[in-house]
Amino acid sequence: MSKTRQTQATAAMLAIGDELLSGRTKDKNIGHFAEVMTLSGIDLKEVRIVADEEDAIVEAINALRARYDFVVTSGGIGPTHDDITADAVGTAFGLEVTEHPEAVELLETYYAGRDLDFTPARRRMTRTPVGATLIPNAVSKAPGFSVENVHVMAGVPNVFQAMLDALLPTLPAGAPLISKAIPCPYGEGDIGDPLRDIAKRHDGVSIGSYPRFAEGRYSTEIIIRSRDEAAIEAAATEVEAMLDSLASR
Protein backbone atom coordinates (compact mmCIF):
# COMPACT_ATOMS: atom_id res chain seq x y z
CA MET A 1 0.00 0.00 0.00
CA SER A 2 2.79 2.39 0.71
CA LYS A 3 5.08 1.30 -2.10
CA THR A 4 4.79 4.65 -3.82
CA ARG A 5 6.20 6.39 -0.78
CA GLN A 6 9.44 4.54 -0.29
CA THR A 7 11.60 6.97 -2.23
CA GLN A 8 10.15 10.07 -0.59
CA ALA A 9 11.93 11.83 2.23
CA THR A 10 10.66 10.57 5.60
CA ALA A 11 9.84 12.65 8.64
CA ALA A 12 8.86 12.11 12.26
CA MET A 13 7.45 14.48 14.85
CA LEU A 14 7.93 14.54 18.61
CA ALA A 15 5.44 16.62 20.60
CA ILE A 16 6.72 17.35 24.11
CA GLY A 17 4.63 18.36 27.10
CA ASP A 18 2.86 17.10 30.21
CA GLU A 19 -0.15 19.21 29.22
CA LEU A 20 -0.70 17.11 26.07
CA LEU A 21 -0.68 13.85 28.04
CA SER A 22 -2.98 15.17 30.76
CA GLY A 23 -5.55 16.22 28.17
CA ARG A 24 -5.40 19.82 29.42
CA THR A 25 -4.13 21.02 26.03
CA LYS A 26 -5.39 19.47 22.80
CA ASP A 27 -2.49 19.32 20.38
CA LYS A 28 -2.93 21.37 17.21
CA ASN A 29 0.57 21.06 15.83
CA ILE A 30 0.54 17.41 14.76
CA GLY A 31 -2.35 17.85 12.33
CA HIS A 32 -0.84 21.02 10.90
CA PHE A 33 2.58 19.44 10.48
CA ALA A 34 1.00 16.38 8.84
CA GLU A 35 -0.86 18.53 6.30
CA VAL A 36 2.23 20.57 5.46
CA MET A 37 4.32 17.41 4.99
CA THR A 38 1.72 15.91 2.62
CA LEU A 39 1.62 19.12 0.58
CA SER A 40 5.43 19.11 0.47
CA GLY A 41 5.64 15.53 -0.76
CA ILE A 42 7.35 14.41 2.44
CA ASP A 43 6.23 11.18 4.11
CA LEU A 44 5.39 11.67 7.81
CA LYS A 45 5.93 8.17 9.19
CA GLU A 46 5.59 8.45 12.95
CA VAL A 47 4.55 10.83 15.71
CA ARG A 48 5.29 10.49 19.40
CA ILE A 49 4.09 12.48 22.38
CA VAL A 50 6.17 12.37 25.56
CA ALA A 51 6.16 14.18 28.91
CA ASP A 52 8.53 16.96 30.06
CA GLU A 53 11.01 14.34 31.28
CA GLU A 54 14.57 14.41 30.00
CA ASP A 55 15.03 10.64 29.69
CA ALA A 56 11.84 10.24 27.67
CA ILE A 57 12.72 13.12 25.33
CA VAL A 58 16.30 11.94 24.78
CA GLU A 59 15.22 8.39 24.02
CA ALA A 60 12.53 9.46 21.55
CA ILE A 61 14.84 11.90 19.74
CA ASN A 62 17.55 9.30 19.36
CA ALA A 63 15.13 6.63 18.13
CA LEU A 64 13.48 8.93 15.59
CA ARG A 65 16.54 10.75 14.24
CA ALA A 66 18.26 7.44 13.50
CA ARG A 67 15.27 6.07 11.62
CA TYR A 68 13.89 8.98 9.57
CA ASP A 69 15.41 11.65 7.36
CA PHE A 70 14.50 14.36 9.82
CA VAL A 71 12.62 15.01 13.06
CA VAL A 72 10.65 18.04 14.15
CA THR A 73 9.90 18.65 17.84
CA SER A 74 7.29 20.94 19.39
CA GLY A 75 7.22 22.29 22.93
CA GLY A 76 9.50 22.82 25.88
CA ILE A 77 11.64 25.72 24.60
CA GLY A 78 10.14 28.55 26.65
CA PRO A 79 11.66 30.37 29.64
CA THR A 80 10.35 28.26 32.55
CA HIS A 81 11.93 25.47 34.57
CA ASP A 82 9.84 22.82 32.83
CA ASP A 83 11.23 23.83 29.41
CA ILE A 84 13.96 21.24 29.09
CA THR A 85 13.96 20.42 25.37
CA ALA A 86 17.26 22.21 24.61
CA ASP A 87 19.01 20.28 27.38
CA ALA A 88 17.50 17.01 26.21
CA VAL A 89 18.62 17.61 22.61
CA GLY A 90 22.10 18.42 23.91
CA THR A 91 22.15 15.15 25.85
CA ALA A 92 20.86 13.22 22.82
CA PHE A 93 23.71 14.52 20.66
CA GLY A 94 26.35 14.60 23.42
CA LEU A 95 26.70 18.38 22.99
CA GLU A 96 27.11 21.07 25.60
CA VAL A 97 24.20 23.52 25.88
CA THR A 98 25.14 27.21 26.03
CA GLU A 99 23.69 30.62 25.17
CA HIS A 100 23.68 30.98 21.39
CA PRO A 101 25.36 34.34 20.58
CA GLU A 102 22.98 35.19 17.70
CA ALA A 103 19.97 34.37 19.86
CA VAL A 104 21.30 36.56 22.68
CA GLU A 105 21.76 39.49 20.29
CA LEU A 106 18.31 38.96 18.78
CA LEU A 107 16.48 38.86 22.11
CA GLU A 108 18.54 41.62 23.70
CA THR A 109 17.47 43.97 20.90
CA TYR A 110 13.88 42.69 20.95
CA TYR A 111 13.33 43.16 24.69
CA ALA A 112 15.16 46.49 24.77
CA GLY A 113 12.82 47.75 22.03
CA ARG A 114 9.80 46.74 24.10
CA ASP A 115 11.15 48.13 27.38
CA LEU A 116 11.22 44.68 28.94
CA ASP A 117 13.97 43.30 31.17
CA PHE A 118 16.14 40.61 29.63
CA THR A 119 15.62 38.39 32.68
CA PRO A 120 17.55 35.18 33.37
CA ALA A 121 14.32 33.33 32.43
CA ARG A 122 14.23 35.05 29.04
CA ARG A 123 17.97 34.37 28.58
CA ARG A 124 17.09 30.69 28.98
CA MET A 125 15.44 30.88 25.57
CA THR A 126 18.84 31.57 23.97
CA ARG A 127 20.26 28.22 25.10
CA THR A 128 20.99 25.66 22.37
CA PRO A 129 23.41 22.79 21.91
CA VAL A 130 26.75 24.15 20.67
CA GLY A 131 26.78 24.62 16.88
CA ALA A 132 23.00 24.73 16.45
CA THR A 133 21.46 26.77 13.61
CA LEU A 134 18.62 29.08 14.63
CA ILE A 135 15.08 28.78 13.22
CA PRO A 136 13.53 32.27 12.96
CA ASN A 137 10.34 33.05 14.88
CA ALA A 138 8.33 35.74 13.10
CA VAL A 139 5.71 35.84 15.85
CA SER A 140 7.55 36.37 19.13
CA LYS A 141 11.26 36.35 18.20
CA ALA A 142 12.65 33.67 20.59
CA PRO A 143 14.06 31.24 18.00
CA GLY A 144 13.89 27.50 17.50
CA PHE A 145 17.03 25.65 16.43
CA SER A 146 18.32 22.78 14.35
CA VAL A 147 21.01 20.27 15.26
CA GLU A 148 21.81 17.99 12.31
CA ASN A 149 18.44 16.48 11.27
CA VAL A 150 16.53 17.50 14.42
CA HIS A 151 14.52 20.73 14.26
CA VAL A 152 13.36 22.10 17.60
CA MET A 153 10.32 24.37 17.57
CA ALA A 154 7.84 25.97 19.95
CA GLY A 155 4.62 24.39 21.20
CA VAL A 156 2.40 27.47 20.96
CA PRO A 157 0.58 26.78 17.66
CA ASN A 158 1.03 30.13 15.90
CA VAL A 159 4.72 30.16 16.82
CA PHE A 160 5.14 26.52 15.72
CA GLN A 161 3.52 27.38 12.38
CA ALA A 162 5.74 30.44 11.86
CA MET A 163 8.86 28.39 12.60
CA LEU A 164 7.72 25.63 10.25
CA ASP A 165 7.21 28.20 7.47
CA ALA A 166 10.79 29.35 8.03
CA LEU A 167 12.16 25.79 8.17
CA LEU A 168 10.30 24.42 5.15
CA PRO A 169 12.57 25.73 2.35
CA THR A 170 15.52 23.93 3.99
CA LEU A 171 13.81 20.53 4.11
CA PRO A 172 14.28 17.82 1.48
CA ALA A 173 11.32 18.11 -0.91
CA GLY A 174 9.68 15.16 -2.62
CA ALA A 175 7.23 14.74 -5.46
CA PRO A 176 3.88 15.56 -3.92
CA LEU A 177 1.47 12.75 -3.40
CA ILE A 178 -1.68 13.29 -5.44
CA SER A 179 -4.95 12.14 -3.94
CA LYS A 180 -8.49 11.71 -5.19
CA ALA A 181 -11.45 11.54 -2.82
CA ILE A 182 -14.53 9.54 -3.78
CA PRO A 183 -17.51 10.01 -1.49
CA CYS A 184 -19.36 6.77 -0.87
CA PRO A 185 -22.82 6.44 0.67
CA TYR A 186 -22.14 2.88 1.86
CA GLY A 187 -20.43 1.69 5.00
CA GLU A 188 -17.17 -0.22 4.98
CA GLY A 189 -19.06 -3.48 5.45
CA ASP A 190 -20.53 -3.10 1.97
CA ILE A 191 -17.42 -1.96 0.14
CA GLY A 192 -14.68 -3.80 2.04
CA ASP A 193 -14.57 -6.90 -0.18
CA PRO A 194 -14.73 -5.25 -3.63
CA LEU A 195 -12.33 -2.52 -2.48
CA ARG A 196 -9.78 -5.10 -1.40
CA ASP A 197 -9.99 -6.72 -4.83
CA ILE A 198 -9.43 -3.38 -6.55
CA ALA A 199 -6.48 -2.58 -4.27
CA LYS A 200 -4.90 -5.93 -5.15
CA ARG A 201 -5.07 -5.09 -8.87
CA HIS A 202 -3.53 -1.61 -8.48
CA ASP A 203 -0.11 -1.89 -6.91
CA GLY A 204 1.08 1.67 -7.54
CA VAL A 205 -1.66 3.37 -5.57
CA SER A 206 -2.77 3.47 -1.95
CA ILE A 207 -6.52 3.07 -1.44
CA GLY A 208 -7.81 4.06 1.98
CA SER A 209 -11.35 4.15 3.27
CA TYR A 210 -12.36 6.42 6.11
CA PRO A 211 -15.65 5.63 7.84
CA ARG A 212 -18.00 8.16 9.31
CA PHE A 213 -20.80 7.23 11.65
CA ALA A 214 -23.62 9.73 11.93
CA GLU A 215 -27.36 9.51 12.46
CA GLY A 216 -27.21 5.79 13.04
CA ARG A 217 -25.44 4.81 9.84
CA TYR A 218 -22.01 4.58 8.30
CA SER A 219 -20.81 6.31 5.19
CA THR A 220 -17.31 6.30 3.82
CA GLU A 221 -14.82 8.45 2.01
CA ILE A 222 -12.55 6.52 -0.30
CA ILE A 223 -9.15 8.14 -0.88
CA ILE A 224 -6.86 7.02 -3.69
CA ARG A 225 -3.28 8.27 -3.40
CA SER A 226 -0.29 8.01 -5.72
CA ARG A 227 2.42 10.15 -7.24
CA ASP A 228 1.17 8.97 -10.66
CA GLU A 229 -2.03 10.65 -11.81
CA ALA A 230 -2.82 8.05 -14.48
CA ALA A 231 -2.57 5.28 -11.89
CA ILE A 232 -5.06 7.14 -9.67
CA GLU A 233 -7.52 7.53 -12.54
CA ALA A 234 -7.31 3.84 -13.45
CA ALA A 235 -8.11 2.81 -9.88
CA ALA A 236 -10.79 5.52 -9.51
CA THR A 237 -12.61 4.23 -12.60
CA GLU A 238 -12.86 0.78 -11.03
CA VAL A 239 -13.99 2.17 -7.66
CA GLU A 240 -16.71 4.26 -9.31
CA ALA A 241 -17.91 1.25 -11.34
CA MET A 242 -18.05 -0.74 -8.10
CA LEU A 243 -20.16 1.96 -6.41
CA ASP A 244 -22.51 2.10 -9.41
CA SER A 245 -23.02 -1.64 -9.24
CA LEU A 246 -23.88 -1.36 -5.51
CA ALA A 247 -26.38 1.42 -6.30
CA SER A 248 -28.22 -0.73 -8.83
CA ARG A 249 -28.45 -3.73 -6.51
Next chain:
Amino acid sequence: MSKTRQTQATAAMLAIGDELLSGRTKDKNIGHFAEVMTLSGIDLKEVRIVADEEDAIVEAINALRARYDFVVTSGGIGPTHDDITADAVGTAFGLEVTEHPEAVELLETYYAGRDLDFTPARRRMTRTPVGATLIPNAVSKAPGFSVENVHVMAGVPNVFQAMLDALLPTLPAGAPLISKAIPCPYGEGDIGDPLRDIAKRHDGVSIGSYPRFAEGRYSTEIIIRSRDEAAIEAAATEVEAMLDSLASR
Protein backbone atom coordinates in the same frame (compact mmCIF):
# COMPACT_ATOMS: atom_id res chain seq x y z
CA MET B 1 8.51 17.09 38.75
CA SER B 2 6.70 13.82 38.30
CA LYS B 3 7.67 12.21 41.59
CA THR B 4 4.09 12.08 42.75
CA ARG B 5 3.15 10.01 39.74
CA GLN B 6 5.53 7.11 40.08
CA THR B 7 3.17 4.84 41.97
CA GLN B 8 0.23 5.45 39.66
CA ALA B 9 -0.69 2.97 36.94
CA THR B 10 0.93 3.96 33.64
CA ALA B 11 -0.69 3.91 30.23
CA ALA B 12 0.31 4.43 26.61
CA MET B 13 -1.78 4.97 23.50
CA LEU B 14 -1.07 3.94 19.92
CA ALA B 15 -3.16 5.67 17.25
CA ILE B 16 -3.04 3.77 13.95
CA GLY B 17 -3.83 5.15 10.52
CA ASP B 18 -2.34 6.68 7.35
CA GLU B 19 -5.07 9.33 7.48
CA LEU B 20 -3.69 10.73 10.77
CA LEU B 21 -0.17 11.04 9.33
CA SER B 22 -1.34 12.63 6.08
CA GLY B 23 -3.25 15.30 7.98
CA ARG B 24 -6.50 14.29 6.28
CA THR B 25 -8.04 13.31 9.63
CA LYS B 26 -7.31 15.31 12.76
CA ASP B 27 -7.14 12.89 15.66
CA LYS B 28 -9.75 13.38 18.36
CA ASN B 29 -9.11 10.25 20.37
CA ILE B 30 -5.77 11.14 21.95
CA GLY B 31 -7.11 14.21 23.74
CA HIS B 32 -10.20 12.34 24.91
CA PHE B 33 -8.16 9.39 26.18
CA ALA B 34 -5.73 11.77 27.94
CA GLU B 35 -8.58 13.50 29.76
CA VAL B 36 -10.20 10.24 30.83
CA MET B 37 -6.88 8.90 32.11
CA THR B 38 -6.28 12.06 34.18
CA LEU B 39 -9.77 11.82 35.66
CA SER B 40 -9.13 8.15 36.46
CA GLY B 41 -5.84 8.83 38.21
CA ILE B 42 -3.89 6.90 35.58
CA ASP B 43 -0.68 8.37 34.22
CA LEU B 44 -0.62 8.55 30.41
CA LYS B 45 3.11 8.48 29.68
CA GLU B 46 3.45 8.22 25.91
CA VAL B 47 1.45 8.36 22.70
CA ARG B 48 2.55 7.18 19.29
CA ILE B 49 0.94 7.52 15.88
CA VAL B 50 1.97 5.05 13.17
CA ALA B 51 0.78 4.22 9.63
CA ASP B 52 -1.30 1.22 8.53
CA GLU B 53 1.87 -0.87 8.16
CA GLU B 54 2.17 -4.15 10.04
CA ASP B 55 5.85 -3.81 10.97
CA ALA B 56 5.34 -0.34 12.43
CA ILE B 57 2.28 -1.41 14.43
CA VAL B 58 3.93 -4.58 15.78
CA GLU B 59 7.05 -2.74 16.85
CA ALA B 60 5.13 0.02 18.60
CA ILE B 61 2.82 -2.42 20.41
CA ASN B 62 5.73 -4.50 21.65
CA ALA B 63 7.70 -1.46 22.81
CA LEU B 64 4.74 0.08 24.65
CA ARG B 65 3.25 -3.04 26.24
CA ALA B 66 6.61 -3.96 27.75
CA ARG B 67 7.11 -0.52 29.25
CA TYR B 68 3.71 0.57 30.57
CA ASP B 69 0.98 -1.10 32.62
CA PHE B 70 -1.36 -1.11 29.65
CA VAL B 71 -1.74 0.12 26.08
CA VAL B 72 -4.82 1.29 24.23
CA THR B 73 -4.89 1.36 20.42
CA SER B 74 -7.25 3.23 18.10
CA GLY B 75 -7.96 2.50 14.46
CA GLY B 76 -7.57 -0.25 11.90
CA ILE B 77 -10.26 -2.68 13.09
CA GLY B 78 -12.88 -2.07 10.40
CA PRO B 79 -13.88 -4.34 7.52
CA THR B 80 -11.54 -3.11 4.77
CA HIS B 81 -8.21 -4.40 3.48
CA ASP B 82 -6.27 -1.59 5.20
CA ASP B 83 -7.63 -2.64 8.61
CA ILE B 84 -4.73 -4.74 9.81
CA THR B 85 -4.59 -4.03 13.54
CA ALA B 86 -5.93 -7.47 14.60
CA ASP B 87 -3.26 -9.21 12.50
CA ALA B 88 -0.54 -6.92 13.85
CA VAL B 89 -1.59 -7.60 17.46
CA GLY B 90 -1.56 -11.34 16.67
CA THR B 91 1.97 -11.03 15.29
CA ALA B 92 3.09 -8.95 18.30
CA PHE B 93 1.90 -11.67 20.70
CA GLY B 94 2.75 -14.64 18.46
CA LEU B 95 -0.92 -15.65 18.41
CA GLU B 96 -3.01 -16.96 15.54
CA VAL B 97 -5.81 -14.63 14.41
CA THR B 98 -9.21 -16.27 13.88
CA GLU B 99 -12.90 -15.39 13.95
CA HIS B 100 -13.93 -14.89 17.58
CA PRO B 101 -17.04 -17.06 18.17
CA GLU B 102 -18.78 -14.49 20.43
CA ALA B 103 -18.11 -11.72 17.90
CA VAL B 104 -19.52 -13.84 15.07
CA GLU B 105 -22.69 -14.51 17.05
CA LEU B 106 -23.02 -10.84 17.99
CA LEU B 107 -22.63 -9.52 14.44
CA GLU B 108 -24.71 -12.30 12.85
CA THR B 109 -27.64 -11.29 15.05
CA TYR B 110 -27.00 -7.57 14.55
CA TYR B 111 -26.89 -7.65 10.74
CA ALA B 112 -29.82 -10.10 10.49
CA GLY B 113 -31.89 -7.66 12.57
CA ARG B 114 -31.04 -4.84 10.18
CA ASP B 115 -31.59 -6.92 7.01
CA LEU B 116 -27.95 -6.53 6.01
CA ASP B 117 -25.78 -9.27 4.53
CA PHE B 118 -23.07 -10.64 6.81
CA THR B 119 -20.47 -10.17 4.08
CA PRO B 120 -16.89 -11.50 4.23
CA ALA B 121 -15.80 -7.89 4.84
CA ARG B 122 -18.09 -7.64 7.87
CA ARG B 123 -16.89 -11.08 9.08
CA ARG B 124 -13.38 -9.57 9.08
CA MET B 125 -14.45 -7.50 12.07
CA THR B 126 -14.85 -10.71 14.13
CA ARG B 127 -11.16 -11.61 13.78
CA THR B 128 -9.05 -11.43 16.93
CA PRO B 129 -5.94 -13.12 18.24
CA VAL B 130 -6.92 -16.46 19.84
CA GLY B 131 -8.04 -16.03 23.44
CA ALA B 132 -8.86 -12.32 23.18
CA THR B 133 -11.60 -10.81 25.38
CA LEU B 134 -14.12 -8.64 23.55
CA ILE B 135 -14.67 -4.95 24.34
CA PRO B 136 -18.36 -4.07 23.82
CA ASN B 137 -19.30 -1.41 21.27
CA ALA B 138 -22.56 0.28 22.25
CA VAL B 139 -22.62 2.41 19.09
CA SER B 140 -22.25 0.03 16.14
CA LYS B 141 -21.77 -3.42 17.72
CA ALA B 142 -18.51 -4.59 16.02
CA PRO B 143 -16.38 -5.11 19.14
CA GLY B 144 -12.87 -4.17 20.15
CA PHE B 145 -10.75 -6.71 22.01
CA SER B 146 -8.11 -7.10 24.70
CA VAL B 147 -5.05 -9.37 24.65
CA GLU B 148 -3.24 -9.26 27.99
CA ASN B 149 -2.51 -5.56 28.63
CA VAL B 150 -3.27 -4.36 25.08
CA HIS B 151 -6.76 -3.00 24.42
CA VAL B 152 -7.70 -2.63 20.76
CA MET B 153 -10.40 -0.12 19.91
CA ALA B 154 -11.95 1.64 16.93
CA GLY B 155 -10.71 4.88 15.37
CA VAL B 156 -14.12 6.48 14.77
CA PRO B 157 -14.33 8.86 17.74
CA ASN B 158 -17.82 8.05 19.04
CA VAL B 159 -17.08 4.33 18.81
CA PHE B 160 -13.67 4.79 20.49
CA GLN B 161 -15.37 6.67 23.30
CA ALA B 162 -18.07 4.01 23.76
CA MET B 163 -15.43 1.27 23.88
CA LEU B 164 -13.36 3.25 26.39
CA ASP B 165 -16.44 3.65 28.61
CA ALA B 166 -16.84 -0.13 28.54
CA LEU B 167 -13.15 -0.79 29.17
CA LEU B 168 -12.67 1.72 31.97
CA PRO B 169 -14.05 -0.33 34.90
CA THR B 170 -11.54 -3.09 34.09
CA LEU B 171 -8.49 -0.79 34.19
CA PRO B 172 -6.25 -0.34 37.23
CA ALA B 173 -7.42 2.82 38.98
CA GLY B 174 -5.15 5.21 40.81
CA ALA B 175 -5.61 8.06 43.22
CA PRO B 176 -6.68 10.95 41.03
CA LEU B 177 -4.22 13.75 40.56
CA ILE B 178 -5.62 16.99 41.94
CA SER B 179 -4.80 20.17 40.07
CA LYS B 180 -5.19 23.86 40.75
CA ALA B 181 -5.09 26.43 37.95
CA ILE B 182 -3.82 29.94 38.64
CA PRO B 183 -4.38 32.41 35.82
CA CYS B 184 -1.44 34.73 35.34
CA PRO B 185 -1.42 37.95 33.30
CA TYR B 186 2.35 37.78 32.78
CA GLY B 187 4.32 35.88 30.17
CA GLU B 188 6.72 33.08 31.01
CA GLY B 189 9.64 35.50 30.68
CA ASP B 190 8.43 37.35 33.77
CA ILE B 191 7.53 34.38 35.94
CA GLY B 192 10.09 31.80 34.81
CA ASP B 193 12.74 32.60 37.42
CA PRO B 194 10.54 32.92 40.54
CA LEU B 195 8.46 29.90 39.44
CA ARG B 196 11.59 27.76 39.20
CA ASP B 197 12.55 28.77 42.73
CA ILE B 198 9.10 27.84 44.04
CA ALA B 199 9.20 24.49 42.19
CA LYS B 200 12.56 23.72 43.83
CA ARG B 201 11.08 24.28 47.29
CA HIS B 202 8.02 22.05 46.67
CA ASP B 203 9.14 18.58 45.79
CA GLY B 204 5.81 16.80 46.10
CA VAL B 205 4.00 18.85 43.47
CA SER B 206 4.33 19.40 39.73
CA ILE B 207 4.20 23.04 38.66
CA GLY B 208 3.59 23.62 34.95
CA SER B 209 3.14 26.87 33.08
CA TYR B 210 1.24 27.02 29.82
CA PRO B 211 1.78 30.09 27.67
CA ARG B 212 -0.83 31.67 25.45
CA PHE B 213 0.04 34.21 22.80
CA ALA B 214 -2.81 36.42 21.69
CA GLU B 215 -3.12 40.02 20.51
CA GLY B 216 0.62 40.48 20.53
CA ARG B 217 1.32 39.43 24.11
CA TYR B 218 1.83 36.37 26.23
CA SER B 219 -0.18 35.35 29.24
CA THR B 220 0.18 32.15 31.20
CA GLU B 221 -1.82 29.59 33.09
CA ILE B 222 0.04 28.08 36.00
CA ILE B 223 -1.08 24.56 36.94
CA ILE B 224 -0.08 22.95 40.21
CA ARG B 225 -0.66 19.19 40.37
CA SER B 226 -0.32 16.69 43.19
CA ARG B 227 -2.19 13.88 44.84
CA ASP B 228 -1.85 15.80 48.12
CA GLU B 229 -4.21 18.77 48.43
CA ALA B 230 -2.25 20.39 51.28
CA ALA B 231 0.92 20.30 49.17
CA ILE B 232 -0.93 22.04 46.34
CA GLU B 233 -2.20 24.77 48.67
CA ALA B 234 1.27 25.40 50.09
CA ALA B 235 2.74 25.86 46.62
CA ALA B 236 -0.27 27.90 45.43
CA THR B 237 0.15 30.34 48.31
CA GLU B 238 3.73 31.02 47.21
CA VAL B 239 2.76 31.37 43.56
CA GLU B 240 0.01 33.85 44.40
CA ALA B 241 2.39 35.89 46.59
CA MET B 242 4.85 35.95 43.69
CA LEU B 243 2.15 37.23 41.31
CA ASP B 244 1.13 39.91 43.82
CA SER B 245 4.72 41.10 44.08
CA LEU B 246 4.93 41.34 40.26
CA ALA B 247 1.67 43.35 40.20
CA SER B 248 3.03 45.90 42.68
CA ARG B 249 6.30 46.42 40.80
